[in-house]
Amino acid sequence: MEKHSKNTFRMTPQRMAILKYLEGNKKHPSAEDIYKAVSKKFPTMSFATVYNTLSALKRRGSLLELTIDPNKKRFDPGTSPHHHLICINCKRILDVQINYPLTLSDSDFEIIGNHIEFYGICPKCKGKQSERLK
Amino acid sequence: MEKHSKNTFRMTPQRMAILKYLEGNKKHPSAEDIYKAVSKKFPTMSFATVYNTLSALKRRGSLLELTIDPNKKRFDPGTSPHHHLICINCKRILDVQINYPLTLSDSDFEIIGNHIEFYGICPKCKGKQSERLK
DNA sequence: CTGGCTGCAAATCTTTTGCATCCTG
DNA sequence: CAGGATGCAAAAGATTTGCAGCCAG
Numbered sequence: 071m072e073k074h075s076k077n078t079f080r081m082t083p084q085r086m087a088i089l090k091y092l093e094g095n096k097k098h099p100s101a102e103d104i105y106k107a108v109s110k111k112f113p114t115m116s117f118a119t120v121y122n123t124l125s126a127l128k129r130r131g132s133l134l135e136l137t138i139d140p141n142k143k144r145f146d147p148g149t150s151p152h153h154h155l156i157c158i159n160c161k162r163i164l165d166v167q168i169n170y171p172l173t174l175s176d177s178d179f180e181i182i183g184n185h186i187e188f189y190g191i192c193p194k195c196k197g198k199q200s201e202r203l204k
Numbered sequence: 205m206e207k208h209s210k211n212t213f214r215m216t217p218q219r220m221a222i223l224k225y226l227e228g229n230k231k232h233p234s235a236e237d238i239y240k241a242v243s244k245k246f247p248t249m250s251f252a253t254v255y256n257t258l259s260a261l262k263r264r265g266s267l268l269e270l271t272i273d274p275n276k277k278r279f280d281p282g283t284s285p286h287h288h289l290i291c292i293n294c295k296r297i298l299d300v301q302i303n304y305p306l307t308l309s310d311s312d313f314e315i316i317g318n319h320i321e322f323y324g325i326c327p328k329c330k331g332k333q334s335e336r337l338k
Numbered sequence: 339c340t341g342g343c344t345g346c347a348a349a350t351c352t353t354t355t356g357c358a359t360c361c362t363g
Numbered sequence: 364c365a366g367g368a369t370g371c372a373a374a375a376g377a378t379t380t381g382c383a384g385c386c387a388g
Contacts, residue, residue, distance in 0.1 A: 080342055080387055101377075116345045121378065123343090137274045141353095142377060155313055164313075170306060172320065179289055179298075179324035186306065186320050190313035214362055214367055235353075250370045255353065257368090275378095276352060 079126055087111050088123050092133070092147040098154075098163040100142045138163060138187060153185060157192035164192075213260055221245050222257050226267070226281040232288075232297040234276045272297060272321060287319060291326035298326075 079085075087108045097103070101120050109115045124145060127133035136144040138156055144163065153166040172184050213219075221242045231237070235254050243249045258279060261267035268280040272290055278297065287300040306318050 078342070078388090082343060082387075084344075114345065116347095117378080118346080118380085119344055135274060137271050140269060140271045140277060143274060155308065155311065155315075157313070158316065166308065168308070170304075172304060172322075174289065174300065174302070174322055177289065177324075178327040179291070179322070180330060181289075181322055181324040182292065183324075184320055184322045186318055188306075188308055188313075188315055188318045190311075190315040190317075193312040196314060212363090212367070216362075216368060218369075236351095248370065250372095251353080252355085252371080253369055260368095 077129065079130060084108070084112055084115060084119050085123050088120065092127075092145070095147055096165060098136060098138075098144040098146050100139070100144050102142070104145070136163070151183065153188070155188040155190060157195055158189050159191055159195040162192050162194075211263065213264060218242070218246055218249060218253050219257050221249075222254065226261075226279070229281055230299060232270060232272075232278040232280050234273070234278050236276070238279070270297070285317070287322070289322040289324060291329055292323050293325055293329040296326050296328075 088104060091104060091107050092099075099107075101117065101124065104124070105115065105117055105120045108120070124133065124135075128135055132147070132149070134146040134148065136146050136154070138144060138154060139161055148165060150167075153168070153170070155164040155166050156162070166186070166188060170186060172186075174181055222238060225238060225241050226233075233241075235251065235258065238258070239249065239251055239254045242254070258267060258269075262269055266281070266283065268282065270278040270280050270288070272278060272288060273295055282299060284301075287302070287304070289298040289300050290296070300320070300322060304320060306320075308315055
């Protein structure tokens with residue numbers, strides 16, 4: 071099940087490009103977003119490399135895998151703990167840097183963390199409410 | 205993009221079996237869980253029927269699609285709004301019926317709702333901490 | 339040099355879709 | 364009896380994996 075035993079992170083040109091794309095990126099991109107963006111500089115870039123790099127970054131804790139989008143995973147290079155605000159129409163995801171003191175006492179669980187998802191409609195989608203199917 | 209125009213829900217033996225399986229179910233089953241369980245009574249049951257029924261239930265608002273599990277969608281027949289507590293090891297999901305008054309004022313978004321995910325390690329997994337890879 | 343990384347393709351897994359047939363309302 | 368539902372198979376997406384060759388440390 072686990073494949074990588076070492077925690078070494080070998081730097082390559084491809085990885086540098088991926089890191090550069092992710093640095094300060096607030097768009098919560100999907101693997102495909104990353105692939106497309108980095109492919110411009112590396113036309114031979116493969117998905118395997120993207121996924122490989124992403125899982126290495128996850129393992130190092132420098133990347134968060136978001137399960138907010140039902141259709142695909144999104145990635146968040148944000149380091150500090152924060153929450154998210156999601157537009158249910160266009161799937162845009164914004165960071166919420168507010169700290170909420172949430173407790174959950176009556177539980178045998180060993181609580182490690184929490185994550186709040188706020189759902190709503192973003193300003194841009196509020197206008198064109200017409201196409202609100204799905 | 206939208207396929208079903210009517211909101212009619214036609215009852216069939218298969219759907220009755222699915223509804224019976226979901227009623228009061230606190231396991232947050234995946235489509236495959238449902239398929240397997242209901243297949244016992246309907247050996248010819250197909251995934252198409254499961255997904256069809258699930259999306260019809262979603263459309264009616266009597267079912268929630270959880271995006272908590274990175275690997276697949278989970279479904280929650282719970283009606284009242286609640287939050288979730290997830291074991292990061294075995295993926296077990298428990299309901300959290302506590303009400304947290306969360307506000308998010310400074311936003312142009314039209315907030316519709318929120319959902320809190322608590323992460324932790326469940327009692328059963330706390331013992332066998334050995335296999336804590338991934 | 340060595341073991342991790344890359345690229346490509348094939349494989350997996352989940353979910354969706356097309357279609358002929360069936361059956362609920 | 365019309366239109367939604369079923370079952371089967373194929374398709375579509377996203378992610379993973381196998382493998383030979385490459386290259387960073």
